[in-house]
Amino acid sequence: MTAVEASTATSAGYQDFTLGAFHFRRDEFFAHVTWPTGQHMLSIDTFLRALQRDVAWDFFYGTVNFDAVFGTVNHYGTVDMFAGRFNEAYRKAELDHTENFETPLIRDTFKAMLDNWTNEGFDPFASPAETDKPFGMKHGSNTSAVTRHRVTASRMVSVPGDEPIRTDATHSINRMFADVTQDEPEVHAEAGFEAEVAAFNLYAYLSRSDVTWNPSVVSQCKASLYCPTTEEYILPVIHGNDRVEWFVQLSDEIVWDVQDRDTGSPRAKVTMKAGDVAAMPGDIRHQGYSPKRSMLLVWENASNDVVELIRTGKAPTYPVEF
Numbered sequence: 434m435t436a437v438e439a440s441t442a443t444s445a446g447y448q449d450f451t452l453g454a455f456h457f458r459r460d461e462f463f464a465h466v467t468w469p470t471g472q473h474m475l476s477i478d479t480f481l482r483a484l485q486r487d488v489a490w491d492f493f494y495g496t497v498n499f500d501a502v503f504g505t506v507n508h509y510g511t512v513d514m515f516a517g518r519f520n521e522a523y524r525k526a527e528l529d530h531t532e533n534f535e536t537p538l539i540r541d542t543f544k545a546m547l548d549n550w551t552n553e554g555f556d557p558f559a560s561p562a563e564t565d566k567p568f569g570m571k572h573g574s575n576t577s578a579v580t581r582h583r584v585t586a587s588r589m590v591s592v593p594g595d596e597p598i599r600t601d602a603t604h605s606i607n608r609m610f611a612d613v614t615q616d617e618p619e620v621h622a623e624a625g626f627e628a629e630v631a632a633f634n635l636y637a638y639l640s641r642s643d644v645t646w647n648p649s650v651v652s653q654c655k656a657s658l659y660c661p662t663t664e665e666y667i668l669p670v671i672h673g674n675d676r677v678e679w680f681v682q683l684s685d686e687i688v689w690d691v692q693d694r695d696t697g698s699p700r701a702k703v704t705m706k707a708g709d710v711a712a713m714p715g716d717i718r719h720q721g722y723s724p725k726r727s728m729l730l731v732w733e734n735a736s737n738d739v740v741e742l743i744r745t746g747k748a749p750t751y752p753v754e755f
């Protein structure tokens with residue numbers, strides 16, 4: 434494996450990074466991305482919030498668009514990095530560019546860039562209302578925030594030996610969820626089944642989330658993953674699905690812009706109020722807007738086969754027929 438290619442610090446104090454024919458530079462306000470046929474600028478705020486999620490989710494399911502030009506596609510072992518690939522104008526002008534990397538190389542490069550480009554006080558996972566700004570000359574770092582533990586239960590939160598519930602000792606209640614009751618269910622297991630029967634208060638658990646737009650795995654049953662998350666402001670990536678993804682709006686409201694995955698042309702605007710259920714098809718991209726901190730349950734299908742089944746037409750891009 435090739436090592437991360439990073440320069441010594443440039444004039445704003447940040448390192449440049451090179452991955453294949455892509456080059457990355459940050460200044461006080463922007464990330465600058467160049468590739469053989471083009472160049473692109475993103476606000477450093479947008480770039481770091483998206484980069485944080487791509488790193489923490491290990492490139493997630495399908496496509497992580499940082500914006501309408503730059504992003505990654507997960508092939509589960511390798512990752513495509515692209516510019517203009519899902520942008521009709523770039524493709525028509527033949528300015529788009531894609532390169533495939535072994536996952537460890539792009540993972541390590543993105544981790545190093547995220548750590549070097551994140552200043553003291555800026556938390557890319559936090560709501561913009563709950564963090565300092567990312568701008569300016571390099572000052573300090575926030576390694577503990579950008580490498581924070583991501584919840585991935587192997588069975589379920591609260592099961593002995595699995596991810597623990599959250600308490601005052603580990604997570605304070607978010608300012609927007611002060612009214613969420615904190616009682617926990619009583620579990621009376623038959624003797625000998627104490628490790629098999631478990632329950633926890635999911636609303637209380639989510640009320641203590643210190644991150645936004647970060648689906649964490651709280652339960653896993655074969656390929657069925659419950660990935661609830663708390664949302665405030667705007668999803669920092671435009672997620673392109675390679676499989677169906679269900680949403681259950683647990684509280685408050687999120688508005689989704691849904692576009693064609695490959696061209697970005699608008700397909701739907703979905704307003705989800707508390708209690709609403711929706712399924713995002715396997716051929717779209719979507720970005721959400723949450724005016725007040727809300728709770729969303731994302732239900733993922735982690736099957737290794739489903740992408741190929743959809744690609745070859747053996748499974749539909751939508752989940753259910755009425």
Ligand SMILES: [Fe+2]
Nearest residue numbers: 672678713719
């Ligand atoms: Fe998504």
